[in-house]
Each structure stands twice: as C-alpha cells, then as structure tokens.
Amino acid sequence: MxxxxxxxxxxxxxxxxxxxxxxxxxxxxxxxxxxxxxxxxxxxxxxxxxxxxxxxxxxxxxxxxxxxxxxxxxxxxxxxDEKQINDLESVARFFGGRLSNTLDLALPSRVKNVESRPWEDQKWSGKNEAALCNLLKEASGLYSGLSSLTQSLSNFENQSFVWDLAQKRGNIFECLALLGLLSKKLGYSFLACLPSDRFFDQAKNVFSTYGLDPLFVGSSLGKAQNYASFLSCCKGGAIALGTRRAMYLPMKDPCLMVDVNALGQAFTDGMAPYANVRDVLSIRHKNRGGIRISISYCHAAEQEKWLREKTALHIFPSSPAPLRPVCFSRDRLLEMGDRFVHLPSLLVEELRKNGNEGKKSLLVCPAGSDITLFLCPKCSAFMRCKCKGSLKSKGKGIFCSRCRKRQNEWVCYKCGATIPSYGLVALKRGPEHVKEELKGLLKEKDLKNVDVSLASSIDQRPYSLVAILDAWLSFFSLNLDAESKVLNSWMEAASLASEKVILIGEGQKELLSSFEGWNYVFPAWDLEEKRKAGMPPFRTALNIWGAEKEVQKSVEEVLKVLKAPEGEFEVMGPMPIPNSEECLCVLLVSLPFADGLGEAVASVSHLRSASGAHFWIDPYCFGCR
Known part of the structure; x- marks a missing residue:
C-alpha cells in the first residue's frame, strides 16, 4: 500500500x-x-x-x-489513544447519544502558541515524602479502610471505593492532596472533579502546601490554560483538578479518578446528560480499570448499591463525630414555648453569646431559597400573573416566572385591586430575609460575627456555631438523589463547626439519624425504599419529549428494540409540559434490559430526530429535564 x-x-x-x-x-x-x-x-x-x-x-x-x-x-x-476514544464512544452509547456530542465537551479549543510550550515532568521530592507521611498518619487515625486503598494502589489493582468524610474542617482538600501524593509516588495519573471552580483557590493552596502543583480545568479559566492542561494530561503522569469539564481529560494509565460530591451543590459546566460526572467516571473506570473513588459526607443509594454488591470498598470515619448536632422540629420548639420557628429564641441567644465572645457563627439557608416574593399592599396576598405564575424581579423590572411577561400593572387575584409594579410589597426570602430579621434582634457588633449563606455556596472556613435554618424547605426537588444531597450539605455545614451544631426543621427519622450520629442509616434505608418502588438504580429512566404522537411512536420503537417482556418496563405518560405544546413520557426499564437502553435509543433517535422527538437517559432524575 x-x-x-x-x-x-x-x-x-x-x-x-x-x-x-x-x-x-x-x-x-x-x-x-x-x-x-x-x-x-x-x-x-x-x-x-x-x-x-x-x-x-x-x-x-x-x-x-x-x-x-x-x-x-x-x-x-x-x-x-485507543482507550481515550473508547471512553468517549462508551459514554455516547450509554446515554443513547452521538460521539460528536461527547467530543464537543471533551476536546478544548486549540491555542496555537500553547502547543510549542515545553512540558516539565514533576519529580518526587523530599517535601512530597514528608507531606505524605504526615497526611497518611493523620488519615489512618480518621478512616477505617484506608489500608485497603493504599494496598490496591501499590498492587495496581482494579478497584472502586466509596469514601465518606469525617467531621473535620478542610478534610476534603487534605484527602485529595493525600490521593495526589500517592498517585505521584506510585506513577498514577490523578483526576479529581469538583462541583464548582470556586474551590480552585482553596485546593491550590492546600496542594502547594504539600509540594504539589496541580493542573486546573474549568469554564472560568482561559482557553490557553484549559488547553495547556489538556496537553499535559496527554503526556501522562498529570495531577489534574477541575469541574465536570475535566472529566474527559485524556489521562494515561494507570489512573486514579475521583468525583467529589461533598460540597453541597451540583456540578457546573457542560451539557446534560453527557456531563453526569459520576456516570462518566464510572464508565471510564469500567473500560480501563485503575482506581475509582467517590467522595462524599454520606453516600447515596447508588453508592450503597455498589457496597452491597461488593463492587466498591468502603472508607469511612473510624471514630464518631466529635459534635452531635441538636435537631429542633416545629413541634419541639412549640413544646418549649418558643413561638419563633424560623429564628428560635434559643438560637438568637446563642448568636448573642458568640458575638459577645468574638466567636464566628454561620446560618445556612436551603439552596434555592434566595427569592423575592411580591405581596398586594391592600390584602397582603401573594401577587400572581393571569397564568397563575409567581412574580419575580430582575434589575428594575418585575416579570412572571411562568410566561415571562413584563407588565407595569398587576391585578390581585384575591381582592381584584390593580397595583402598579412600583407599588407592590417585596418580601425577601433566603439569606437576605434572614439578615433583615437579624438587624432587629442583634447588636451591630454581634452581627459582624454572623455569616449567612446558602447551602449551595458555603465557604470552607471555621465557625464556632453552625445553624441550619428552615430545613423542611430543603426537600423541594424532583431529583431522586435530593435527600442524599441535602444530607451531604447538612454534613458539610456541620463539619465547619467547632462547638455546636443546630438544625431547625423536619426530616425523615432515618435522615436525621444519619445526621445526628454521622452514620449510614439513611443510604441503606433509601436504597431499600427505591428497590420496593422500582426506582433507579434498580430501573433506568428514559425521558422522551416532543409532539404527543411522535413520543408515543418513539416509546413503541424503543420497546421493540429492547425486546423487554411485560413487567420489566413501565410507561408513565405522556404528560403535558407546562407552557409548551410538547408532552413528556417517562419509560422505566428494569435491569438487565436497561443495559441496552443506550444503544436502543441511539438507533431510534437516529430515525426520529427529524420528527422532533428528544431523548434523555438519566438514572438520577425522574421526569426532569
């Protein structure tokens, strides 16, 4: 030739x-x-x-x-290389998508002058050796099962781990630094995916303390830096941290891959469903082997399934949490004679005491609670649009959250009064609302020692007291892992406290038991409940939306390709999508037939893409898109 x-x-x-x-x-x-x-x-x-x-x-x-x-x-x-291309093709098949979609996320934009830069391999140093000895000694006292990890790394085994964090501030980044040092010493490539790039600075400071200079990848960084990190990973032996933009980095074998689900918020960057970090890293690990670790404060039902099936080993705190959170439900507060359920008197007294002693306190509001509602000045009813949507503000204007219409005047549905936009009474919720309330309860010097934050954006700093407010509002989510994420965010906040943790609100007894005892009662209970209900991870959810006739045809064609017998699948819908002419249908498919769902969707979506039917496989979201 x-x-x-x-x-x-x-x-x-x-x-x-x-x-x-x-x-x-x-x-x-x-x-x-x-x-x-x-x-x-x-x-x-x-x-x-x-x-x-x-x-x-x-x-x-x-x-x-x-x-x-x-x-x-x-x-x-x-x-x-062959393994990296195989990773991308496997992800596309799993989600029933196309290789071009994963390539769009996996390959960064080229920057010509970056390709000519010299690349320096980081050598193992005495500083690294001393740091590794110190971190290993401390971590061995905190975690059972750590010896299994070090043994698997030393023997270059193919193994997965679920790592639950102990109640210790800064522990996340110290654990990642320990894994980075072990990888560097033993010749592994190291990849860790963080929920947000706002943690980059803290991670960089901790890693540099131990003599590591990691690569970073994220949407907030420039094209040149992201491309330079990509090229360095291609050469092998890299230590890389990033948001989910980093999960497709071309890591050389042997490789240690970590997803961090412990920082109270969803991952940023990327396009769903090809950017589901936990799934993508699991697929890559299944393809190429190596070590796979999922870090959280309390693992989810999916990870509990890994442990029960013994596909993963458990690294967990070897000692009980030093602080036992105190939980106050609405009924308990009323029994104590405290009428202020939102900010109880006992909490205000603790804030005053800490303020007098110069100690810092943190109040945590539920994620998504930072909203402003509008009231009618005549009857105090919540104002709504004609389409029943609530009103929101952006800049100086007020608009409907459902139909997005902006108006200068609004009609109260209760008293019928016509109110101009400037005449509506604004009612703030979330951190802004709490700060306004505290101004009337605390002195100015005490206020300076109180931080108020959303559960999704907690700064990793030390506090004497941590209080979680309005806990019952934390569960307003359709995500199947919502309760596990709430528990993780509570534990994240509690890990920052040195003296006292208070929770104001309700929750299942199993969830509260895990929070109070820093144990794993809730994931085991959650997995059993999902098994009984036939929910993921025991069944996979396929969302199909578009015109009703096309959706119904698509469901029939997917089932024809799968050849799943009656009882192994369930069709829910079609259901109309609000403010849209489209409808949504959810197809729940049991294992092992769900394993072929990606390829079935790929073949059907290729035929039906021109008709306007859309497909999304997501094991964790139920009826959401």
Whole structure:
C-alpha cells in the first residue's frame, strides 16, 4: 500500500441537534507520516472549514466513495489513544447519544502558541515524602479502610471505593492532596472533579502546601490554560483538578479518578446528560480499570448499591463525630414555648453569646431559597400573573416566572385591586430575609460575627456555631438523589463547626439519624425504599419529549428494540409540559434490559430526530429535564 493512497475517516466537530456523520477524506502525501487515529485535523464540509477527529485509516480502494476531498491540515497536538476514544464512544452509547456530542465537551479549543510550550515532568521530592507521611498518619487515625486503598494502589489493582468524610474542617482538600501524593509516588495519573471552580483557590493552596502543583480545568479559566492542561494530561503522569469539564481529560494509565460530591451543590459546566460526572467516571473506570473513588459526607443509594454488591470498598470515619448536632422540629420548639420557628429564641441567644465572645457563627439557608416574593399592599396576598405564575424581579423590572411577561400593572387575584409594579410589597426570602430579621434582634457588633449563606455556596472556613435554618424547605426537588444531597450539605455545614451544631426543621427519622450520629442509616434505608418502588438504580429512566404522537411512536420503537417482556418496563405518560405544546413520557426499564437502553435509543433517535422527538437517559432524575 502506497502512502499517497491513504484515506482517513473523520468526524467533524459539530454537535447535535444537526451533527455530521463521519466522512472520508484523502490524506495528502506530506501528512501521511504524521496522520494517525485520534489526531485533530482541519477539513472542509460543504465549503465550511471546521475541525475533526480521525476515527480510522485505511487504503483508498476500501472506501465506498469516489472523488474524495483532501483534508486541509493535521494539527501538532497529541492524538487521543485507543482507550481515550473508547471512553468517549462508551459514554455516547450509554446515554443513547452521538460521539460528536461527547467530543464537543471533551476536546478544548486549540491555542496555537500553547502547543510549542515545553512540558516539565514533576519529580518526587523530599517535601512530597514528608507531606505524605504526615497526611497518611493523620488519615489512618480518621478512616477505617484506608489500608485497603493504599494496598490496591501499590498492587495496581482494579478497584472502586466509596469514601465518606469525617467531621473535620478542610478534610476534603487534605484527602485529595493525600490521593495526589500517592498517585505521584506510585506513577498514577490523578483526576479529581469538583462541583464548582470556586474551590480552585482553596485546593491550590492546600496542594502547594504539600509540594504539589496541580493542573486546573474549568469554564472560568482561559482557553490557553484549559488547553495547556489538556496537553499535559496527554503526556501522562498529570495531577489534574477541575469541574465536570475535566472529566474527559485524556489521562494515561494507570489512573486514579475521583468525583467529589461533598460540597453541597451540583456540578457546573457542560451539557446534560453527557456531563453526569459520576456516570462518566464510572464508565471510564469500567473500560480501563485503575482506581475509582467517590467522595462524599454520606453516600447515596447508588453508592450503597455498589457496597452491597461488593463492587466498591468502603472508607469511612473510624471514630464518631466529635459534635452531635441538636435537631429542633416545629413541634419541639412549640413544646418549649418558643413561638419563633424560623429564628428560635434559643438560637438568637446563642448568636448573642458568640458575638459577645468574638466567636464566628454561620446560618445556612436551603439552596434555592434566595427569592423575592411580591405581596398586594391592600390584602397582603401573594401577587400572581393571569397564568397563575409567581412574580419575580430582575434589575428594575418585575416579570412572571411562568410566561415571562413584563407588565407595569398587576391585578390581585384575591381582592381584584390593580397595583402598579412600583407599588407592590417585596418580601425577601433566603439569606437576605434572614439578615433583615437579624438587624432587629442583634447588636451591630454581634452581627459582624454572623455569616449567612446558602447551602449551595458555603465557604470552607471555621465557625464556632453552625445553624441550619428552615430545613423542611430543603426537600423541594424532583431529583431522586435530593435527600442524599441535602444530607451531604447538612454534613458539610456541620463539619465547619467547632462547638455546636443546630438544625431547625423536619426530616425523615432515618435522615436525621444519619445526621445526628454521622452514620449510614439513611443510604441503606433509601436504597431499600427505591428497590420496593422500582426506582433507579434498580430501573433506568428514559425521558422522551416532543409532539404527543411522535413520543408515543418513539416509546413503541424503543420497546421493540429492547425486546423487554411485560413487567420489566413501565410507561408513565405522556404528560403535558407546562407552557409548551410538547408532552413528556417517562419509560422505566428494569435491569438487565436497561443495559441496552443506550444503544436502543441511539438507533431510534437516529430515525426520529427529524420528527422532533428528544431523548434523555438519566438514572438520577425522574421526569426532569
């Protein structure tokens, strides 16, 4: 075979809803020595220049097409290897999507001058050795099961771990630094995905303390830095931290991959469902082996299933929490004669005491509670739009949260009065509301020692007292893991306290038991409840939405491909989507038939994409998109 007659099958970088298929291009003689599978190239598609990825190379005589165009350029950036391409293809198959979608998320924008920068390998140093000894000694006293992890790393085993954090401030970043040091010493690549890039500075400070200089990847960073991190990972042995933009980084084997679900908020960056961190890292680990760790304060039902099936080992606190949270329900407060359920008198007294002693206190409001409601000035009823949507404010204007309509006047549904926008009474909720209340309860010097924060954005700083407010408002979510995420956020807040933790609100007794005792009663109970109800992780949810007829046809075609018998699936819907002409249908499929759901959706969505039917496989969301 002569080199001049090579053909490259190239996938253009154009994601859904209108992706291009893989196309054949001639490889010019000057590029034949450097072209290889996984290289990024420049091509012309319909007179438009775009980038693409080489999926295959073969002789010209094997191509089904004639009069092929030549590719324009082969970029000097490193090629993705077979395992990295296999990772991307596996994720696309799992979610019933296309490789072009995962490529759009996985490959950063090229920056020419970055490709010529020299790359320096970080050597193991005496500072690293001393830091590793200190961290290992401290962590061994905090965690049972840590010896299993170090043994698996030393023996280069294929193993998964569920790591529940102890009640100790800063423990998350110290644990990550310990894993980074172990990876560096033993020759592993290390990848950790954090929920948000606002934790980068703190992680960088902790890592630098122990002699580590990690790479960072996130949407808040520039294209050059993200691309430089990508290139460094291609060369192997990298220590990388990032948001879910980092979960597709081309890590070399052996690899240690970590997802951090302990910081009270959802992951940022990316497009669902291809950016489901826990699933993507699990798929990559299944493909390539190595060590996979999921870090949280209290694991979820999915992780409990891993432990029961013994596909994962457990690293858990070896001693009870030093502080036992005190929980006050509405009934308990009323029995004590405290009428102020939102900010009880006992809590205000604690804040005053801490303020007098110069100690810091933290009040935590439920995630999503930072809203402003509007009242009628005549009858004090909540104002609504004609479509029954609540009113919201943005800038100087007021609009309907449902139909998005802006008006200068609003009609009260209760008393019928017409009120101009400037005449509505604003009622603040969340941190702003709490701060306003505290101004009338505490002196100014005491207020300076009180921080008020949302559960989704807690600063990792030390506090004497931590109080969680309005706990009953934390559960207003359709996500199947909502309660586990709430428990994680409560534990995250409690880990910052040095003297006292107070919770004001309600919750299931199993959830409160896990919070008060820092144990794992709730995940086990939650898993059993989901098994009885036939919910994920025992069944996988496929959401299909679009025109009603197309949705019904799509459901029938998916079931035809799956060949699942009666009793192994359940169809819920179609249900109308508010303020839309579309409807939603949820198909719940039991294992093992759910394992083939991705490929079934890929074949059906290819046929029905022109009809407007949309598909989304998500094991954790139920009827949400």
């Amino acid at each position: 002569h080199e001049a007659f090579l053909v490259a099958r190239i996938l253009p970088f154009r994601p859904a809803p209108s992706p291009y298929p893989a196309l054949d291009y001639l490889v010019p003689l000057p590029f034949s020595s450097e072209i290889q599978r996984g290289r990024r190239v420049r091509i012309h598609v319909k007179q438009r220049r775009m980038e693409g990825l080489v999926l295959d190379l073969f002789p010209l005589k094997e191509s089904k097409f004639q009069n092929l165009k030549s590719l324009d350029e082969v970029f000097p950036s490193p090629a993705l």
